[in-house]
Amino acid sequence: MQNPYPVNLNLVNKSVVVVGGGKVAARKINSLLASNARVTVVSPQLDPKIDCLSVYWIRRKYRVGDLKNATLIIACTDDRQVNQQVVKDADQFQWVNNVSDKLQSDFYNVAKLENKELLITVSTKGRSPATSKKIKQYLLEWLTQNHYFREDRQ
Numbered sequence: 106m107q108n109p110y111p112v113n114l115n116l117v118n119k120s121v122v123v124v125g126g127g128k129v130a131a132r133k134i135n136s137l138l139a140s141n142a143r144v145t146v147v148s149p150q151l152d153p154k155i156d157c158l159s160v161y162w163i164r165r166k167y168r169v170g171d172l173k174n175a176t177l178i179i180a181c182t183d184d185r186q187v188n189q190q191v192v193k194d195a196d197q198f199q200w201v202n203n204v205s206d207k208l209q210s211d212f213y214n215v216a217k218l219e220n221k222e223l224l225i226t227v228s229t230k231g232r233s234p235a236t237s238k239k240i241k242q243y244l245l246e247w248l249t250q251n252h253y254f255r256e257d258r259q
């Protein structure tokens with residue numbers, strides 16, 4: 106993705122289907138839930154970091170038909186072939202992220218810093234997710250030291 110178009114999505118009441126319920130899924134799902142998306146997870150297992158009461162859990166392996174009504178789709182299993190199948194099954198109006206193959210993704214997730222007033226996102230356009238994470242951490246330090254950023258109190 107050489108020329109991505111950056112946006113912030115309003116996902117309130119939008120349906121997101123996540124195929125796979127492991128560690129990577131947990132990170133993406135917690136972020137989706139924080140944006141009040143309606144999340145369906147298709148997976149035989151669910152990582153303990155996913156709140157099973159906040160998602161609609163279809164407790165089995167992925168099948169054709171599971172993507173119906175999804176606005177966004179995240180193919181997030183540890184099986185590259187299954188992730189590839191999900192990409193194939195999605196229609197042209199759905200947006201798919203394949204976590205194991207950036208060449209098959211319509212969108213990339215970003216590293217983010219967020220509080221009530223501010224949302225800062227970092228992307229390397231798919232080149233190095235670990236670098237995005239590191240830059241985010243440096244930014245957090247700098248912004249906090251200079252009083253531009255304070256994490257929300259609970």
Ligand SMILES: C[C@@]1(CC(=O)O)c2cc3[nH]c(cc4nc(cc5[nH]c(cc(n2)[C@H]1CCC(=O)O)[C@@](C)(CC(=O)O)[C@@H]5CCC(=O)O)C(CC(=O)O)=C4CCC(=O)O)c(CCC(=O)O)c3CC(=O)O
Nearest residue numbers: 205206207213214215216228229230231233234235237238
């Ligand atoms: C293309 C993209 C698609 C997408 O997932 O949307 C993608 C793809 C891949 N990531 C891989 C690996 C890792 N990803 C992370 C972490 C994050 N990955 C995120 C985003 C993205 N990752 C998108 C591009 C982002 C950009 O443009 O910069 C972040 C920023 C946001 C989020 O996930 O929420 C989040 C940090 C959040 C935070 O902490 O702030 C870590 C580090 C860790 O887990 O601690 C590792 C292990 C270390 C390493 O390998 O670098 C692999 C190889 C998998 C394999 O080995 O098979 C692929 C597959 C590929 O590159 O094709």
Ligand SMILES: NC(=O)C1=CN([C@@H]2O[C@H](COP(=O)(O)OP(=O)(O)OC[C@H]3O[C@@H](n4cnc5c(N)ncnc54)[C@H](O)[C@@H]3O)[C@@H](O)[C@H]2O)C=CC1
Nearest residue numbers: 125126127128129130147148149150166167182183204205
């Ligand atoms: N994009 C990113 O940010 C990153 C992507 N990855 C990629 O993500 C993949 C997944 O990593 P983890 O979440 O750590 O793996 P994991 O092993 O924790 O989870 C895999 C999940 O997929 C489910 N699953 C397996 N087959 C399935 C099927 N047929 N249908 C539905 N669900 C199925 C399992 O039940 C499990 O919940 C890795 O293989 C790697 O390629 C890894 C790190 C970061």
